Amino acid sequence: MPLRLGVKNNYLHLLEACIQSKSLTEAKKIHQHFLKNTSNADSSVLHKLTRLYLSCNQVVLARRLFDEIPNPSVILWNQIIRAYAWNGPFDGAIDLYYSMLHLGVRPNKYTYPFVLKACSGLLAIEDGVEIHTHAKIFGLESDVFVCTALVDFYAKCGILVEAQRLFSSMSHRDVVAWNAMIAGCSLYGLCDDAVQLIMQMQEEGICPNSSTIVGVLPTVGEAKALGHGKALHGYCVRRSFDNGVVVGTGLLDMYAKCQCLLYARKIFDVMGVRNEVSWSAMIGGYVTSDCMKEALELFDQMILKDAVDPTPVTLGSVLRACAKLTDLSRGRKLHCYIVKLGSVLDILLGNTLLSMYAKCGVIDDAIRFFDEMNPKDSVSFSAIISGCVQNGNAAEALSIFQKMQLSGIDPDLTTMLGVLPACSHLAALQHGFCSHGYLIVRGFATDTLICNALIDMYSKCGKISFAREVFNRMDRRDIVSWNAMIIGYGIHGLGMEALGLFHDLLALGLKPDDITFICLLSSCSHSGLVMEGRLWFDAMSQDFSIVPRMEHCICMVDILGRAGFVDEAHHFIRNMPFEPDVRIWSALLSACRIHKNIELGEEVSKKIQSLGPESTGNFVLLSNIYSAAGRWDDAAHIRIAQKDWGLKKIPGCSWIEINGIVHAFIGGDQSHLQLSQINRKLEELLVEMKRLGYRAECSFVFQDVEEEEKEQILLYHSEKLAIAFGILNLKAGRPILVTKNLRVCGDCHAAIKFMTVITKREITVRDANRFHHFKNGTCNCGDFW
DNA sequence: ATAGGGTTAG
Numbered sequence A: 001m002p003l004r005l006g007v008k009n010n011y012l013h014l015l016e017a018c019i020q021s022k023s024l025t026e027a028k029k030i031h032q033h034f035l036k037n038t039s040n041a042d043s044s045v046l047h048k049l050t051r052l053y054l055s056c057n058q059v060v061l062a063r064r065l066f067d068e069i070p071n072p073s074v075i076l077w078n079q080i081i082r083a084y085a086w087n088g089p090f091d092g093a094i095d096l097y098y099s100m101l102h103l104g105v106r107p108n109k110y111t112y113p114f115v116l117k118a119c120s121g122l123l124a125i126e127d128g129v130e131i132h133t134h135a136k137i138f139g140l141e142s143d144v145f146v147c148t149a150l151v152d153f154y155a156k157c158g159i160l161v162e163a164q165r166l167f168s169s170m171s172h173r174d175v176v177a178w179n180a181m182i183a184g185c186s187l188y189g190l191c192d193d194a195v196q197l198i199m200q201m202q203e204e205g206i207c208p209n210s211s212t213i214v215g216v217l218p219t220v221g222e223a224k225a226l227g228h229g230k231a232l233h234g235y236c237v238r239r240s241f242d243n244g245v246v247v248g249t250g251l252l253d254m255y256a257k258c259q260c261l262l263y264a265r266k267i268f269d270v271m272g273v274r275n276e277v278s279w280s281a282m283i284g285g286y287v288t289s290d291c292m293k294e295a296l297e298l299f300d301q302m303i304l305k306d307a308v309d310p311t312p313v314t315l316g317s318v319l320r321a322c323a324k325l326t327d328l329s330r331g332r333k334l335h336c337y338i339v340k341l342g343s344v345l346d347i348l349l350g351n352t353l354l355s356m357y358a359k360c361g362v363i364d365d366a367i368r369f370f371d372e373m374n375p376k377d378s379v380s381f382s383a384i385i386s387g388c389v390q391n392g393n394a395a396e397a398l399s400i401f402q403k404m405q406l407s408g409i410d411p412d413l414t415t416m417l418g419v420l421p422a423c424s425h426l427a428a429l430q431h432g433f434c435s436h437g438y439l440i441v442r443g444f445a446t447d448t449l450i451c452n453a454l455i456d457m458y459s460k461c462g463k464i465s466f467a468r469e470v471f472n473r474m475d476r477r478d479i480v481s482w483n484a485m486i487i488g489y490g491i492h493g494l495g496m497e498a499l500g501l502f503h504d505l506l507a508l509g510l511k512p513d514d515i516t517f518i519c520l521l522s523s524c525s526h527s528g529l530v531m532e533g534r535l536w537f538d539a540m541s542q543d544f545s546i547v548p549r550m551e552h553c554i555c556m557v558d559i560l561g562r563a564g565f566v567d568e569a570h571h572f573i574r575n576m577p578f579e580p581d582v583r584i585w586s587a588l589l590s591a592c593r594i595h596k597n598i599e600l601g602e603e604v605s606k607k608i609q610s611l612g613p614e615s616t617g618n619f620v621l622l623s624n625i626y627s628a629a630g631r632w633d634d635a636a637h638i639r640i641a642q643k644d645w646g647l648k649k650i651p652g653c654s655w656i657e658i659n660g661i662v663h664a665f666i667g668g669d670q671s672h673l674q675l676s677q678i679n680r681k682l683e684e685l686l687v688e689m690k691r692l693g694y695r696a697e698c699s700f701v702f703q704d705v706e707e708e709e710k711e712q713i714l715l716y717h718s719e720k721l722a723i724a725f726g727i728l729n730l731k732a733g734r735p736i737l738v739t740k741n742l743r744v745c746g747d748c749h750a751a752i753k754f755m756t757v758i759t760k761r762e763i764t765v766r767d768a769n770r771f772h773h774f775k776n777g778t779c780n781c782g783d784f785w
Numbered sequence B: 001a002t003a004g005g006g007t008t009a010g
Helices: A008-021 A024-037 A043-055 A059-068 A074-087 A090-102 A111-122 A125-137 A144-156 A160-169 A175-187 A191-203 A210-222 A226-238 A245-257 A261-270 A276-288 A292-305 A312-325 A328-341 A347-359 A363-372 A378-390 A394-407 A413-426 A429-442 A448-460 A464-473 A479-491 A495-507 A514-526 A530-544 A550-562 A566-574 A582-594 A598-611 A617-628 A632-644 A675-691 A707-715 A718-729 A746-759
Strands: A653-658 A661-666 A736-740 A763-766 A771-775
Touching (some): A008 A024, A008 A043, A024 A043, A043 A059, A074 A090, A074 A111, A090 A125, A111 A125, A111 A144, A125 A144, A144 A175, A160 A175, A175 A191, A175 A210, A191 A210, A210 A245, A226 A245, A245 A261, A276 A312, A292 A312, A328 A347, A347 A363, A363 A378, A378 A413, A394 A661, A413 A448, A448 A464, A464 A479, A479 A514, A495 A514, A514 A550, A530 A550, A550 A566, A550 A582, A566 A582, A566 A598, A653 A718, A661 A718, A675 A718, A718 A736, A746 A763, A746 A771
Parallel strands (some): A736 A763
Antiparallel strands (some): A763 A771
């Protein structure tokens, strides 16, 4: 080094040169020399050295030096605050600002933009508002820089009224001020206001720049305001903004969000420069629009061409594609790839992975991954809770929900959209009530999606009138609300109410969708409304241009079959424009059982076996048909055939919620704490029932045992256990609600009627299909189920 | 400029 080190001015010159060239190694060298050769730290050298570290983005080193400087200048304070405001941590900037005040250093107009940027980064509204009052006191509020920073702060924090007030108060508004206001509107979804502001600024002679456009494009996309989007695109072309990668990506994303994937792709293809954001936006656009093939192809291209490295955003989009395709093996490969890349497994990507596992049906892997996630947030909990419900484990979902409450993470709206279906599944009314209360407290109870889930919850928990109350009080219903309410009436056997609601829907000029008709037809079938079913099935395609799907046909076969038009149902199946599947044959088989049509039952059963009988339900149906006809050998053969198929019988399980605790019973289960009381109660009931004329339906028992033993087996069916438990634990006269995973057994159906007479209680059983409301010795299903 | 969890259907 040619300079005579140790001389202060030489250091200063050298440092200034380094600041220009941003050379960190030089900086460190000089710093070392300086430490060695000077005993007393000179403030101006320390100032320059700090600035040098800042210019090299060495915030930690700069801070260490800064803290040694006895009286740093305002400029240096501003620079170090600026460094924290740009690179974080944001609270570092705010802390520095406060210590500056504390030391009696007066902030200037350059201080405020930096510290306010930190406040908006943290959404630290209270700090920002206080800092605003300081700026006022120092007479800086009317400064263009400061005021623009304040507008930006309030806009980013969503306090648009205050942003607007300050913005209006400004005498000179440059393009930056306008952009702050516009970006604020954009951030909070006020697309029209943002576009309006762009017009207004031009009227005032301020020309929108590329930041203006970039700031407004996200909200245009979100609002799917394609017209605005095209106008903005035109403006970009005229001003040649569209060559830039940021504007190009913004436009691409806007078109993708407006479902104009061809336009988006066109822009992507002609972009001169593409970065990882452009690729991610394009891939994400495909995934959101259900174009998985294109998304995966583009991702492969990105990897093969080695164009840019995949980011967590890219990987997240591809994982979502795997989830939608339930392509588990690709999902697992990606997981490995992410680990191998050493890519940041941030919480967003972790949640996407978790959800991918849940949606691909490997809930155990999802739970394992969830357990190991650290930290977890409300999204992680929501994902695993709804994952459990989707995979048929509502009890686990509620137990994780309890853990969530203990963990101190507040459930949000989406969490509750997973919790409510869990309550529905379990018919856990107490949990449902609590959830509803929580939703009211949090102000979520008016949300349409939440109300839809509440309607479903109340109707599946047996409280159809509460469901209707929620429906009535909604201020914005969508088609899902109507569908949920219609099927709610349906499963309660209230077919006329379902039809009435459907007519209300039409009278309001709303358009039913394909699911509305499934709900409606299913309601008709539960209530034996054959004529109405036929009418609306035909009207569906003729008047509403909805092509019947298999699901609609299943409902139709159900309607015809239950009502005794078994041959017509068979004819209906043969005339369908597509190949019948197992589910529709099962519906017919069920009709054969009700109407004891053995011949057709056998034929249908053969069809089912040739297709591969997905579930044991069909074997049970056929063997029921045989046993009802006294053909025990044939019934036995069916059970053997079932074993040959390797199908195990799903155990019947019933449960009842008492004081918020769900008690589950499996047929013949002898493990419950109150077992002896339950048994005594059942024996007691049996005596009374027999006195009233009950005879055990022994044809439902397939074991080769004595009649008396059959009676005992039937007595310990899960639904009877749960009811006895309810009688023991609920006050006299209180109604009982029991839920069963399969269809209620015929013997139990008969027995429960007697029980309502003996106990003078209403007993409701929700089975896999519908509600059975037992009262005074009858069931509202009319014995057809 | 890109990103995670979600309601209805036998």
